[in-house]
Structure formats: structure tokens, C-alpha cells
Amino acid sequence: MSAANKIKNIVPLLDRVLIQRVKAQEKTASGIFIPEKAQEAMNEGVVVAVGKGALNKDGKHIPLQLASGDRVILPPFGGSNVKVSGEDYLLFRDSEILAKVVEN
Amino acid sequence: MSAANKIKNIVPLLDRVLIQRVKAQEKTASGIFIPEKAQEAMNEGVVVAVGKGALNKDGKHIPLQLASGDRVILPPFGGSNVKVSGEDYLLFRDSEILAKVVEN
Amino acid sequence: MSAANKIKNIVPLLDRVLIQRVKAQEKTASGIFIPEKAQEAMNEGVVVAVGKGALNKDGKHIPLQLASGDRVILPPFGGSNVKVSGEDYLLFRDSEILAKVVEN
Amino acid sequence: MSAANKIKNIVPLLDRVLIQRVKAQEKTASGIFIPEKAQEAMNEGVVVAVGKGALNKDGKHIPLQLASGDRVILPPFGGSNVKVSGEDYLLFRDSEILAKVVEN
Amino acid sequence: MSAANKIKNIVPLLDRVLIQRVKAQEKTASGIFIPEKAQEAMNEGVVVAVGKGALNKDGKHIPLQLASGDRVILPPFGGSNVKVSGEDYLLFRDSEILAKVVEN
Amino acid sequence: MSAANKIKNIVPLLDRVLIQRVKAQEKTASGIFIPEKAQEAMNEGVVVAVGKGALNKDGKHIPLQLASGDRVILPPFGGSNVKVSGEDYLLFRDSEILAKVVEN
Amino acid sequence: MSAANKIKNIVPLLDRVLIQRVKAQEKTASGIFIPEKAQEAMNEGVVVAVGKGALNKDGKHIPLQLASGDRVILPPFGGSNVKVSGEDYLLFRDSEILAKVVEN
Numbered sequence: 075m076s077a078a079n080k081i082k083n084i085v086p087l088l089d090r091v092l093i094q095r096v097k098a099q100e101k102t103a104s105g106i107f108i109p110e111k112a113q114e115a116m117n118e119g120v121v122v123a124v125g126k127g128a129l130n131k132d133g134k135h136i137p138l139q140l141a142s143g144d145r146v147i148l149p150p151f152g153g154s155n156v157k158v159s160g161e162d163y164l165l166f167r168d169s170e171i172l173a174k175v176v177e178n
Numbered sequence: 179m180s181a182a183n184k185i186k187n188i189v190p191l192l193d194r195v196l197i198q199r200v201k202a203q204e205k206t207a208s209g210i211f212i213p214e215k216a217q218e219a220m221n222e223g224v225v226v227a228v229g230k231g232a233l234n235k236d237g238k239h240i241p242l243q244l245a246s247g248d249r250v251i252l253p254p255f256g257g258s259n260v261k262v263s264g265e266d267y268l269l270f271r272d273s274e275i276l277a278k279v280v281e282n
Numbered sequence: 283m284s285a286a287n288k289i290k291n292i293v294p295l296l297d298r299v300l301i302q303r304v305k306a307q308e309k310t311a312s313g314i315f316i317p318e319k320a321q322e323a324m325n326e327g328v329v330v331a332v333g334k335g336a337l338n339k340d341g342k343h344i345p346l347q348l349a350s351g352d353r354v355i356l357p358p359f360g361g362s363n364v365k366v367s368g369e370d371y372l373l374f375r376d377s378e379i380l381a382k383v384v385e386n
Numbered sequence: 387m388s389a390a391n392k393i394k395n396i397v398p399l400l401d402r403v404l405i406q407r408v409k410a411q412e413k414t415a416s417g418i419f420i421p422e423k424a425q426e427a428m429n430e431g432v433v434v435a436v437g438k439g440a441l442n443k444d445g446k447h448i449p450l451q452l453a454s455g456d457r458v459i460l461p462p463f464g465g466s467n468v469k470v471s472g473e474d475y476l477l478f479r480d481s482e483i484l485a486k487v488v489e490n
Numbered sequence: 491m492s493a494a495n496k497i498k499n500i501v502p503l504l505d506r507v508l509i510q511r512v513k514a515q516e517k518t519a520s521g522i523f524i525p526e527k528a529q530e531a532m533n534e535g536v537v538v539a540v541g542k543g544a545l546n547k548d549g550k551h552i553p554l555q556l557a558s559g560d561r562v563i564l565p566p567f568g569g570s571n572v573k574v575s576g577e578d579y580l581l582f583r584d585s586e587i588l589a590k591v592v593e594n
Numbered sequence: 595m596s597a598a599n600k601i602k603n604i605v606p607l608l609d610r611v612l613i614q615r616v617k618a619q620e621k622t623a624s625g626i627f628i629p630e631k632a633q634e635a636m637n638e639g640v641v642v643a644v645g646k647g648a649l650n651k652d653g654k655h656i657p658l659q660l661a662s663g664d665r666v667i668l669p670p671f672g673g674s675n676v677k678v679s680g681e682d683y684l685l686f687r688d689s690e691i692l693a694k695v696v697e698n
Numbered sequence: 699m700s701a702a703n704k705i706k707n708i709v710p711l712l713d714r715v716l717i718q719r720v721k722a723q724e725k726t727a728s729g730i731f732i733p734e735k736a737q738e739a740m741n742e743g744v745v746v747a748v749g750k751g752a753l754n755k756d757g758k759h760i761p762l763q764l765a766s767g768d769r770v771i772l773p774p775f776g777g778s779n780v781k782v783s784g785e786d787y788l789l790f791r792d793s794e795i796l797a798k799v800v801e802n
Contacts, residue, residue: 084459136237175187221365243295397695466670588780590709592707
């Protein structure tokens with residue numbers, strides 16, 4: 075898909091991470107549609123791309139905590155919206171991300 | 179319970195701690211129900227998970243003061259609400275927590 | 283008293299101090315009751331518990347100026363209210379306390 | 387063209403980059419005109435000129451991440467508008483630019 | 491007088507200074523009373539007590555510029571009001587005081 | 595002219611630069627007067643005088659990027675207006691100036 | 699004059715300078731009175747007294763740029779008004795003063 079291809083071309087700068095918000099569930103487990111108002115506001119996302127890290131005093135990149143593919147908890151405010159090929163993404167600084175969701 | 183299992187999978191980043199607010203008492207010691215308005219607003223919580231700590235200049239994690247299981251006094255403002263499997267949690271920075279409640 | 287016992291269990295974190303505001307005088311020296319409006323707003327308190335101190339660069343606690351039992355002058359704003367066993371307390375940072383009252 | 391010539395003469399100072407916003411698409415791929423309201427607000431731009439970099443403690447310029455010709459994602463707020471020969475440009479600090487768009 | 495005794499017992503913390511505002515002149519030099527509206531708002535005060543000084547990196551007190559007894563020019567805003575034995579005092583940080591008035 | 599002489603006497607302090615805004619063009623190239631509303635708001639200026647530079651830790655002046663005579667792009671906000679002999683000037687900090695206009 | 703004597707007794711603290719604003723011209727060069735509305739708002743002043751300078755890390759005073767007697771350009775905002783013997787003065791920090799006026 076061209077949207078998927080295009081997103082691979084976006085390289086966040088410094089300590090920024092590109093995130094796609096996880097969409098709210100539109101059906102229950104048993105397949106019943108949930109009306110839009112009853113859908114939980116989702117504060118989860120998936121990291122799509124990460125920067126090289128901010129620069130330290132010696133001009134070296136400080137490695138990020140997050141990597142592409144990580145599922146994360148997003149802060150309720152902040153981040154910049156960007157639209158790529160009609161899809162909405164968010165750019166956050168690595169340190170603004172609240173938590174990582176680890177599947178066992 | 180799946181909520182308990184899921185919460186174990188949330189890993190706070192840097193110096194953040196995941197906290198579940200202690201619910202207001204709904205009955206008196208002798209078992210009489212307290213009407214909702216008379217319930218004291220609770221500013222106590224239990225630490226559910228902690229991050230590895232913020233990074234110092236040398237890129238090492240600064241250990242947190244709090245550990246999972248600690249009962250704490252929360253500040254009246256601040257923190258980010260997160261909802262996991264329908265339960266409400268709060269993410270604070272370790273240094274924002276006001277005090278620890280120690281049972282003798 | 284259980285309130286006194288419970289308060290001993292609250293351990294302020296870092297450079298915080300737990301303070302109980304001195305109550306406004308309800309009677310004159312000669313025993314006459316002062317109507318509530320005429321009672322002076324009290325900005326004095328007693329330190330009930332202190333933290334170990336904020337951490338310096340080397341990860342050591344910087345000792346506090348105040349100790350449990352000190353009578354202090356509180357700033358007009360700031361501090362966090364906490365309620366323990368129905369009693370009101372305040373948590374301040376050590377450096378926010380304006381002055382100490384020394385009895386000769 | 388004289389506008390192109392003139393823009394070459396603008397030298398951003400310190401860590402600033404001169405950017406020309408990519409214009410919203412006025413036609414679909416098949417050549418149909420898109421009414422102005424339906425045009426997507428574009429947050430992409432092209433770097434036209436860059437400064438030598440901010441100065442570090444030793445008075446040396448810290449090199450910029452961006453170079454002339456880079457296609458970039460702009461933050462939704464910030465930057466200063468400048469008009470050169472009737473064309474609109476933006477001046478941002480290098481570190482304010484969110485991401486680079488890399489064509490494969 | 492007991493107010494004077496009590497004020498000696500107030501020890502400002504860190505770099506704070508305890509100041510008593512100079513009262514506006516109520517009479518002219520020749521003894522005529524000045525109506526309250528015509529009295530100049532006074533921004534002068536006398537230092538009543540000083541702290542040991544803020545702590546430097548090595549944990550030592552940085553000496554204050556002001557000493558008890560100094561007559562000073564107060565900034566138009568800032569400072570905390572404290573009432574001791576019915577008298578009003580102000581607590582400022584040493585560096586907030588604008589100037590010293592030296593009598594020749 | 596006395597205005598020109600007087601301006602030579604103004605010495606900006608530290609890292610400040612004294613700037614005279616370039617006046618909006620009142621005629622087209624072919625000599626037709628442009629009504630005031632149609633005149634472009636000019637964000638260009640000429641540096642009239644510069645300070646010695648801010649002081650570094652060792653008490654030495656950090657040299658400025660700009661020199662007297664430089665044509666510059668001014669930020670849309672900021673700067674202090676000063677009036678000398680009826681002429682309007684602006685004082686900016688050297689680092690606030692966005693770009694330099696270089697004539698080839 | 700006693701006002702002049704009194705002002706000599708005001709010693710600005712740290713990096714503060716005491717300034718008397720230059721009064722707006724009330725007559726033209728040829729002696730005609732200028733109505734108050736037409737008088738230019740003056741942003742010039744004369745330095746009346748200077749502090750010893752702010753303290754550096756080693757506890758030494760950083761010398762000021764300005765000296766008593768300097769004629770200066772004042773910023774449009776800031777400074778604290780003080781009234782001494784009925785005369786209005788301003789206290790600024792040395793680094794807030796925009797420029798010095800040098801008479802040839």
C-alpha cells in the first residue's frame with residue numbers, strides 16, 4: 075500500500091518518535107457494534123519510526139528508549155499531528171511517552 | 179483476572195510510576211453505607227509498576243524512591259490518567275509523589 | 283490516639299516536610315471566646331515529619347534545615363493539603379518554609 | 387527569475403533555516419480542480435537556506451541537521467513569516483523541524 | 491515589650507530577611523497632621539532579622555548582603571506578609587531588596 | 595545632518611544592536627505611488643550600531659554576528675522602540691535577528 | 699539641596715542601577731512652550747548610583763557596565779519606581795539598560 079510505503083520515508087528528527095494512534099474498538103468481542111459515544115477514548119499508539127536521538131554536549135546522539143513497533147501509552151496532551159497520504163500520525167518526543175505495553 | 183494480568187504488562191518509562199488510586203470508603207467500620215457526598219476525597223494510592231529511572235549525564239538510570247506495592251500520598255493535581263481494561267490508573271513522575279505511608 | 287499513631291507512619295519523600303497548621307486562638311488570654319471572624323489567620327505550623335532530603339548529583343540526600351517538632355512560619359500560598367484520619371496536614375518543600383520560631 | 391535570485395541572498399542566522407511551504411494540491415491526480423476548502427492544510431516544506439549553526443561554549447558553530455533542498459514536516463505552530471519579492475517564506479530553528487521526508 | 495521579644499525569636503530560613511515596613515509620616519516636620527490620602531506610600535523598611543544564607547553546591551551558606559538594622563528600599567511587589575504579636579512584617583529574599591539607605 | 599550625528603553617539607549595551615527599519619516602498623519601479631494600504635509591511639532593517647557583546651563566564655565579550663551596515667530580516671515581534679532626534683530606531687539582541695540579506 | 703544629598707545615600711544592591719528619567723522638553727529651542735500632549739515620551743535617563751555587581755560563583759562582584767553620570771536609553775517596560783524626598787527614581791538591573799548615549 076502506498077500509505078505504508080510513504081510512512082517509511084518519514085524520518086523523525088532528533089529525539090522525536092512518529093506514532094499512529096490505536097483506533098477505538100468499533101465492535102464488542104462478540105461482534106456487536108459499539109456506538110461512537112460509547113467507544114473508549116484510546117490513549118494507546120504504535121511507534122512507526124524513531125529519530126536518531128537528541129545531541130549531547132559532545133555532539134553524539136543519545137539513544138532513544140523506544141523502537142519502531144513498540145506499543146505505547148500516550149500522554150493526554152501534546153504531540154504534533156501530521157497527515158501522510160490521508161492517514162493521521164503524531165510526533166512526540168521520546169521522553170513524553172508515558173509507558174510501554176509489553177505483551178507476554 | 180485479566181485486568182490484573184494486563185496491568186503487569188504496562189512498563190512506565192524513565193522515572194514514571196503507575197498508580198491505582200485507593201477507592202473512597204463506602205461503609206463505616208461498623209458496616210453502615212456512607213452516602214457518596216460524605217465519602218472523603220482520597221489522595222492515597224498504591225504503586226502498581228515503576229520505571230527504570232531517568233537517565234543521568236552518563237546515560238545511567240537514576241534509581242526511583244518508590245517500588246511496586248508502596249502505599250503513597252498523591253499530589254492534588256497532576257499525573258496522567260490511563261485506562262487499562264476498564265480500570266483507571268495514574269502515571270506520575272517519581273518525584274511528584276508527596277509521601278509514603280508506612281504500616282507498622 | 284490512633285490519629286497520632288497514623289501520622290507517624292507518613293514519611294515525606296525527598297525534601298518535603300509534613301506540617302500541621304497551628305489552630306487560631308479561640309479564646310483570649312483571660313478566657314473570653316473570640317468570634318471566628320476576629321480570629322487571626324494563622325500562618326504558623328509545627329513540623330510533624332521530614333523527608334531524607336533531595337538528591338544531589340552524586341545521589342546523596344541533601345540534609346533538611348527543619349526537623350520534626352520545629353515551629354515554623356508558613357508561606358501564604360503553596361503546599362499540598364493531605365487528610366490523615368480526619369485531621370488536615372500540609373506538605374511543603376523544606377525550602378518553601380519562610381522562618382523558624384525559636385522559643386527562648 | 388529574480389525571486390529565486392533574491393532568496394539565494396538571504397542567509398539565516400545561527401541555527402535558523404529558511405523554508406518554503408509546499409503549496410496545497412489544487413487538482414486531483416486526474417486533473418480535477420479541488421475546491422479551496424477541500425484542500426488539505428499542508429505541513430510540508432522545502433529547506434531553501436540554512437544558517438551556520440548556533441554557537442557552543444567554545445564559540446564554534448554546531449552543525450545543523452538539515453541542508454538546503456531537504457523536504458521537511460513543519461510543526462503546526464511557530465516560525466516567523468518573511469516575504470521576499472512577494473513570495474512567503476518561514477524561518478524556523480533547526481531543532482523545531484519535526485521530521486525529514488526521504489524519497490526512495 | 492513582648493512584641494519586640496517575640497520578633498527576636500523569628501529566624502528567617504536560608505536567604506530570607508525579615509523586614510518591618512517604615513510607617514508613612516503622619517505629620518509634617520512642623521507638626522501638622524497629613525491626611526491619610528496625602529501620605530506617601532512608603533517603600534522603605536528596616537531589616538529585623540536575617541537568615542544564614544542559601545546553600546551553595548558544597549552545602550555551605552552564602553553570606554547575605556544585608557544585616558539586622560539595615561534600612562532598605564523594598565520592591566513594589568513580592569514578599570510574604572507575616573503577623574507576629576499583632577505587628578505586620580515582611581519576609582523577602584535577600585536578593586529581592588533593591589537598595590540600602592546609608593545615613594552619613 | 596544632526597540626526598545622523600546623534601545616532602553615532604548611541605552605543606548599544608552588551609549583545610544589543612540598533613536597527614533602523616527599511617521604509618515601505620511608496621512608488622512602483624515605474625514611479626507610480628502605491629497607496630499606503632497596499633504597501634508591504636517591511637520586516638527588513640539596517641544595522642546602525644552594535645554592542646561589544648554579552649559577557650562570558652570569564653568576563654570577556656562574545657563577538658556579535660552582525661556589524662554596522664548589515665541589512666537584516668527582523669522578527670515580527672520583540673525589540674524596543676527608541677526615538678532619537680525624531681527618528682524611530684529599534685534595539686534587538688543580536689541573536690533575535692532572523693537573517694542577513696547579502697547583495698551579490 | 700537636601701534631595702541631592704539624600705540620593706547620594708541610596709546604595710543599589712548587587713547589579714542594580716539607580717536612574718533618574720530625563721524630563722520631557724517643555725519648550726522648543728526658540729523658547730516656545732510645547733503643550734504636554736506634544737512632548738515626546740522620554741526613554742532617556744541618567745545613572746545616579748550603581749551597585750557593586752552581582753556575585754559570581756566564587757562570591758566576587760561582577761563589575762557593572764554603567765557608572766554614575768552615564769546617560770542611558772531605558773527599556774519601555776520594567777524597573778521599580780522609588781520616591782526619594784519627593785523625587786521619582788527608577789531601579790533597573792544593569793543588563794536591562796538598552797544603550798548608552800555618548801556625547802562627542
